[in-house]
Amino acid sequence: MTARNLFLAPLITLAISAGAQGLPDLGDVSSATLSESQERTIGNRIMRDIRVDPAFVDDPEIADYLTGLGTRLMAAADIPRRDVDYFVVQDDTVNAFAMIGGHIGVHSALFTLTQTESELAGVVAHEIAHILQKHQARSIAGQTRSQWASLAALAVAILASQKGGSQGSQVTEAAMTSAMAMQIQNQLDYTREHEREADRVGLTLLERAGFDTRGMAAFFERMLRSNRLSEYKGAPSYLRTHPLTTERIADMQDRIEHPGGIPKAGVFSAAKGSYDSFEYRLVRAKLRANAGSPSEGVALMRASLADATVVRPREDVYGLAVALRRARDFAGAWNTLAPLREGPSHPAFERLAGQILADQKRDAEALAIYKAGVKSFPESRALLHGYLDLLIQRGQPRDVLADLDERLRTTVDDVRLYELQARAYEATGRPIAQHRAQAEALYRRGNLQAAVQQLETAIRMKGGDFYETSSVESRLRELRTLLENERAAEKALKIS
Numbered sequence: 001m002t003a004r005n006l007f008l009a010p011l012i013t014l015a016i017s018a019g020a021q022g023l024p025d026l027g028d029v030s031s032a033t034l035s036e037s038q039e040r041t042i043g044n045r046i047m048r049d050i051r052v053d054p055a056f057v058d059d060p061e062i063a064d065y066l067t068g069l070g071t072r073l074m075a076a077a078d079i080p081r082r083d084v085d086y087f088v089v090q091d092d093t094v095n096a097f098a099m100i101g102g103h104i105g106v107h108s109a110l111f112t113l114t115q116t117e118s119e120l121a122g123v124v125a126h127e128i129a130h131i132l133q134k135h136q137a138r139s140i141a142g143q144t145r146s147q148w149a150s151l152a153a154l155a156v157a158i159l160a161s162q163k164g165g166s167q168g169s170q171v172t173e174a175a176m177t178s179a180m181a182m183q184i185q186n187q188l189d190y191t192r193e194h195e196r197e198a199d200r201v202g203l204t205l206l207e208r209a210g211f212d213t214r215g216m217a218a219f220f221e222r223m224l225r226s227n228r229l230s231e232y233k234g235a236p237s238y239l240r241t242h243p244l245t246t247e248r249i250a251d252m253q254d255r256i257e258h259p260g261g262i263p264k265a266g267v268f269s270a271a272k273g274s275y276d277s278f279e280y281r282l283v284r285a286k287l288r289a290n291a292g293s294p295s296e297g298v299a300l301m302r303a304s305l306a307d308a309t310v311v312r313p314r315e316d317v318y319g320l321a322v323a324l325r326r327a328r329d330f331a332g333a334w335n336t337l338a339p340l341r342e343g344p345s346h347p348a349f350e351r352l353a354g355q356i357l358a359d360q361k362r363d364a365e366a367l368a369i370y371k372a373g374v375k376s377f378p379e380s381r382a383l384l385h386g387y388l389d390l391l392i393q394r395g396q397p398r399d400v401l402a403d404l405d406e407r408l409r410t411t412v413d414d415v416r417l418y419e420l421q422a423r424a425y426e427a428t429g430r431p432i433a434q435h436r437a438q439a440e441a442l443y444r445r446g447n448l449q450a451a452v453q454q455l456e457t458a459i460r461m462k463g464g465d466f467y468e469t470s471s472v473e474s475r476l477r478e479l480r481t482l483l484e485n486e487r488a489a490e491k492a493l494k495i496s
């Protein structure tokens with residue numbers, strides 16, 4: 001399932017569940033704008049599905065890079081929003097999207113198609129602008145009663161055809177579903193006015209955050225051109241959701257080149273990669289190495305290195321090591337990585353070294369690398385996760401609990417740490433604490449209902465001390481209140 005499909009799914013659910021009881025009373029959905037809690041509810045609904053999809057890139061090195069980039073751009077806004085999250089989807093179509101509730105997704109193929117960090121920043125800035133300007137919330141709220149009614153009618157037809165069960169009706173069902181999906185799609189595509197506004201706001205963010213503003217126009221122009229040449233199979237996805245015209249590109253260029261708009265970006269060199277951060281280049285190389293089959297990844301990275309006649313870029317050497325590990329050529333991966341680790345290393349190199357050793361069950365050596373790495377690079381979540389995970393696997397959960405006890409006092413937003421803590425509690429036979437930690441993880445993954453269930457399970461268990469039990473009870477009260485708010489928002493939207 002691609003992110004686009006995922007993105008549509010809950011809205012289809014919305015129409016279908018409304019249709020299940022006959023044509024629904026559409027309430028005030030059509031007339032009012034969505035409240036913030038309604039937006040958050042829809043956004044969380046969608047993210048819950050996306051986060052468990054295999055295409056969701058749950059890699060802290062990649063996630064942290066994109067979050068850092070997004071945060072830097074967002075900080076340049078007049079009124080920055082702090083609740084926006086940024087993620088990568090492994091998908092070979094070129095696309096990026098913003099969802100209401102504040103979620104920005106970038107397809108891996110779009111990421112690797114960018115040639116400079118400013119180009120990527122341009123795309124992210126444009127998506128941030130859609131969120132800041134509430135374009136999608138406006139589109140959804142702007143649906144007329146008759147449009148929602150026709151969607152609901154289609155949903156009823158689909159339900160009826162599902163009951164038929166013959167092969168013929170399945171074809172009808174598929175046709176109807178795609179017709180409906182297309183109809184919703186058309187309603188959610190941004191208008192040209194939205195696009196122009198997102199370009200304008202996005203360019204301002206890009207300039208203020210210190211990127212090369214020409215990156216945005218250059219990348220969009222390249223997409224438009226490649227779409228005509230059909231050079232990249234995925235280009236149309238982005239162009240379908242973000243209507244792109246030559247006028248838009250001319251507008252952008254005009255803003256960049258004329259005073260009064262965006263200052264001229266004369267200090268930058270347009271030469272490829274001149275101002276790219278090393279993190280950008282590493283993440284891009286990793287995504288390239290992870291695309292396609294393992295052998296395709298190896299071939300791609302070898303070809304990149306063969307093109308580099310003078311210097312072998314360190315990121316491409318790293319990418320080749322990543323690809324070789326994927327292809328389970330551990331010796332090849334290790335030997336490729338080795339020269340990069342001589343002298344001052346990088347957390348990504350140490351993480352990969354630990355992974356290659358752990359893959360070969362050389363746990364003690366892997367642990368030594370992780371332990372040193374966590375000390376040298378305390379900000380690297382990837383090294384920390386690898387270290388704690390291996391400690392649990394090696395039967396040292398008490399060391400994990402001791403470490404996390406300290407760490408979770410200050411770091412409260414890393415879901416993976418709570419998941420590791422839950423596993424460590426399980427391994428040490430402390431079920432109440434285990435369910436409590438699982439609840440914290442689920443809450444942070446946007447699944448309130450499951451979080452509440454974990455706490456209810458914990459309450460029913462015997463053997464907790466007074467402090468532990470009352471702490472679980474007070475957390476349960478808090479999360480139940482949040483869940484009630486979420487349900488009220490869902491009810492107002494008629495999704496249930």
Ligand SMILES: [Zn+2]
Pocket residue numbers: 126130190194195198241242243
């Ligand atoms: Zn757009």
